Amino acid sequence: MALTVAGMSSDHAALAVLWGKSNAGGQPNLLLQHLLDAAAVGELIWDNYLAVHIKRWLDGVTGGRGRSFFALLCGWHDVGKASPAFQCKVDHLAQAVRAAGLTWRRLDGQSMRWHHTCAGAVIIESVLREAGWSRDAIGWVWPMVAGHHGLVPPRRDVFHAVGRFRDAQGHGAGWQASQAALVHAVVDQLGVDLPGLAPLQTPRRGAQLGLAGFVIMADWIASSDHFVGVFRLSDVTMAEARKRAAKAWATLELRGGWGDAPYQRVPDLVAVRFGKAARALQAVCVEVAEQMAVPGLLVIEAPMGEGKTEGALAAAEVLGQRFGFDGIFVGMPTQATSDPMFDRVLRWAGRVDPGLPVGLLHGKRMFNSRWNALRQSTHFAGIDDLGCEDEFALADQGRNVRATHAPAEWFLGAKRGMFMPITVGTVDHLLYAATRTKHVMLRHAGLAGRVVVLDEIHAYDVYMSQFLHEALRWLADAGVPVILLSATLPPQQRESLMRAYLQGVRSARDVELPSLEESAGYPVLHALTATGDPVTCTSRTATPWRATGRVAVQVLQEAPGDGPEAVVELLDHELRTGGCALVIRNTVGRAQRTYQALADRWGADEVILLHARLTVAERAARTQKALDLLGPPDEGRSRPHRLIVVATQLAEQSFDVDADLLVTDLAPIDLLLQRAGRVHRHLRPGRTRPPKVYVAGVRTQPDGPPAFPRGSEAVYGRYLLLRTAALVTEAVTAGGWSIPAEVPDLVRRGYDTLPIVPGTWRPATDAAYEDWQAEQRTRQHAAQQFLLAGESKLGTPTLAGLHDRPSGEAPSDDELAAVVRDGPETVEAVLVRQVAGRYLTLGGRSLGPTGDVSDNTLAEEVVGSTVRLPASVTEAAKTLEPLPGWYGNAWLHKARALCLDDRDSAILGGRRLTYHRQLGLLEDKA
Incomplete structure (x- = not known):
């Protein structure tokens, strides 16, 4: 169905001049074209990416019309650009809008602060109210539009504030009719009945947050260079938008996880996936996963070297296939622990589905040999126009085939790593999802269709645990199954983790956790599920793989x-x-x-x-x-x-x-x-x-x-x-x-409050306990100010006001990591030698007078000289800058260079830093 200008009323004629992109492939793009492109991308995300679990709940809240509803949300995301505050930004395009009868007074600096996300929320609220949607339905839908730039404002900052921004929003019959016409044009092109598409119920807030992330995903894809501008209304059709989207999707090579094949029980899943018969613990992992009535929390406690990882991966596959999840995220405490786990998951994924994209998420992944092999084979499909960086910019761009398990290039852009179907990374990436930061919904979208597996769960202190508990609450609220692994988990810590997950399930702060038998045995599994009112916590033990010694x-x-x-x-x-x-x-x-x-x-x-x-x-x-x-x-x-x-x-x-x-x-x-x-x-x-x-x-x-x-x-x-x-x-x-027999009891006694020290130690221990308690309270409070919502917001029905408190993006990975990991902030620097006015690598290769790294092999060597500096020089290190020859290099353009003399030393922040070939970085007073 084509849209034409001839014979249109003025509000419809405005669709021929309202612009959405000033430069899309060299020419402007009509706003309606961009909205239809995003809707078409939304359809492809539904068809080719979303996990069955997500489709089920969307169908559930819309009476089986989830696909149309999702496409419509994606298509509405930018309707707020049909406002003076946006349309005035480019003079020659603004003139055409004025000529069509949509005028505005001169906007001052205050008026220009009215963002098109807020304008869009006002437009959508008005149109949906006219269409007869309920207040509850409108209440959770408008934040999808208002939050598509990564921050969800409170209702007062939108609907109460719009009166102060009447000129920026566009008042008068002409503007309001044109805005409504734009919304209905998307509805008409999708061929849906707007009153009949009203949601029947409000989904859980955790699910809403993931949905908001998928709307952003559709916007980012539709904003890429694969969508050239169209500025003639007669060329704007949904059919053409679908062709454009299909071509872009094929070029980007995007796909979801392992699909929606029904779960088929096999005699020994562990043997099928890992080539060895299941140990007792691993068999129990599979059995418990097969018996869980709904997605829930599975805690696996077993000795070191018992095979917990294989058991957890098998359980994750079972839970995923039974409940409609099609991938996993595996979170590890450190980069060093992530690398070997990536190798193990890569081998497992090959047995599940040889084509599954597998990603590694941490800042030094380029030094993992298997990840590098995937990197070298990734097809470079072009990056979008959103300023997102991609570490593959140095890769050979002549390839056109993506190797097995290599993730599509789009997944490797900034903030997109969690979208990969199978991902291994530091737990920080999960903890970031518990922070009140911009675009946090992208992380939740990446997790929404996955089974989350967190290893070495005992490694998180009281500060990090606040973010872990918050993440568990949101994951439970979204119905995401979680598997926790540890060999040495204190009972108090296990209880607090299970309580946090149950809080998310119940959307309530005060929950009653079923009691657990501490003498259940070891290894032991605890499965927590809640169906309606009953909360079930089942404990299963397994025979240890090897005898106690x-x-x-x-x-x-x-x-x-x-x-x-x-x-x-x-x-x-x-x-x-x-x-x-x-x-x-x-x-x-x-x-x-x-x-x-x-x-x-x-x-x-x-x-x-x-x-x-x-x-x-x-x-x-x-x-x-x-x-x-x-x-x-x-x-x-x-x-x-x-x-x-x-x-x-x-x-x-x-x-x-x-x-x-x-x-x-x-x-x-x-x-x-x-x-x-x-x-x-x-x-x-x-x-x-x-x-x-x-x-x-x-x-x-x-x-x-x-x-x-x-x-x-x-x-x-x-x-x-x-x-x-x-x-x-x-x-x-x-x-x-x-x-391993004594491990549970030793851990329990170590963290219990019952006295175990000799009498002569008591006074010192009591004093140390008071100090420890005070520090725990201080660190807990310090973390809570950064939490995404916190316990006090449990039960909130919508995303409105999610970013109400001071929020924003951390300016660097180091600073964001410092938010979720308590401790002194540290900075990384790239070590180079500066001798006689020329730069050299640590290995002695010349970088010339500017530090040029045009050769890929040389660039890798330079990046490989990155080291974390002591906390004592952090402030001074922040003044370090890239070498002149690094600007424009995807890996190094933001790197800090620390130039060493011919003795491999430098003075920084009043300290002498020396890099010793065997010992590493040494620090002394200058």
């Missing part, structure tokens, strides 16, 4: 100066005839000093140092070397005669190495047990050395509590260290720990 525990007394001599002496004795040891220190400085002493004793070839102040390329290479040398025995690895890995907490989680003995600084009991999980991690034939754990970083005192290194207390606090020291002291007397 005794791990010897001893305290390693160190000198008061915290020197590494005691560790060197111990390992000199333990490894004299060979063996592999893991040494974990709580601070970078202690790790560096220990490595230096051990390298002096054994030679650098037999010692590997890992910590966060290595360049990213060096850290990735050393991590891979450690995994290759000390990984599982069934992958053809040759184990070294002798090797010592010295690391910080990087080796604490998801670090699949198998050591003969562990030397570790004291840490809270759950983390200490995680570290112990690297000892005898795998069944290795012929091993005769018994497992041993030596606990350092604790100096016992004859008449009082032990002393700890200052760095350890700064990281973990004195209270938890004292309780763990008491448990370690018990273990020394008892001859060690029985692992």
